[in-house]
Amino acid sequence: MPVFLFQKHSVVLTATAAVLFLVTGSAAFASGGVGGGFGRSSAPAPQRVVDESYEFGKAVFKGRAGAPKQRYCVNGDEKPVKVKRSSLKPFRGTSVRALADALVLCDMGDTSALAALSDDQSIHLIYYLNKRFKLQLAGV
Numbered sequence: 001m002p003v004f005l006f007q008k009h010s011v012v013l014t015a016t017a018a019v020l021f022l023v024t025g026s027a028a029f030a031s032g033g034v035g036g037g038f039g040r041s042s043a044p045a046p047q048r049v050v051d052e053s054y055e056f057g058k059a060v061f062k063g064r065a066g067a068p069k070q071r072y073c074v075n076g077d078e079k080p081v082k083v084k085r086s087s088l089k090p091f092r093g094t095s096v097r098a099l100a101d102a103l104v105l106c107d108m109g110d111t112s113a114l115a116a117l118s119d120d121q122s123i124h125l126i127y128y129l130n131k132r133f134k135l136q137l138a139g140v
Contacts, residue, residue, distance in 0.1 A: 057128025060121045067121055071106035072113050080104050088133045096126055096139045103129075 056065060063069025073080035074087045081087040083103075091099045100122070103113040114122040130137045 051131075053124055053127050054131055056121075057124035057126070058132070060117065060125045061128055065121060065124075067117055070113065070116065073104050073106040074099075075102045075104055080106055080109065082106065083129070085133050088129065088135060091137070092135050094135075094137065096130075096137050099129065099135070099137060100126060 059065035060067050061072065072083045074083055074091075075081075076087065088099075091102065100114055101112075105111045105113050105116060114125070117125065126137075129135065
């Protein structure tokens with residue numbers, strides 16, 4: 001009689017193992033293999049779209065585009081204030097000309113920042129500031 005109980009439990013264990021094997025095997029097949037399917041996608045990775053004008057304006061602002069490194073300020077009420085979101089907030093929704101006239105070099109006080117740059121660099125710098133600080137300037 002003890003042998004019969006052992007055989008009964010063995011059949012139950014074998015049946016349970018077979019069901020588990022079938023379930024895990026079908027899950028592995030559905031995922032693309034046992035390895036998880038990494039690196040098997042046939043679709044290419046999406047390419048990042050680079051805004052060349054923005055990147056060039058950023059390089060001008062940071063002094064990496066052939067222009068000398070400058071600190072840019074905006075003419076404030078009393079003295080020039082460093083370019084940052086809060087100092088550019090009064091220019092939100094205004095024209096490009098208003099920002100261009102107010103942009104000065106911090107070290108030289110009243111010297112226009114755009115006078116020290118080429119026309120191409122000036123255009124890209126204004127484009128960068130408009131997009132970076134979300135100014136929504138008219139005429140860009």
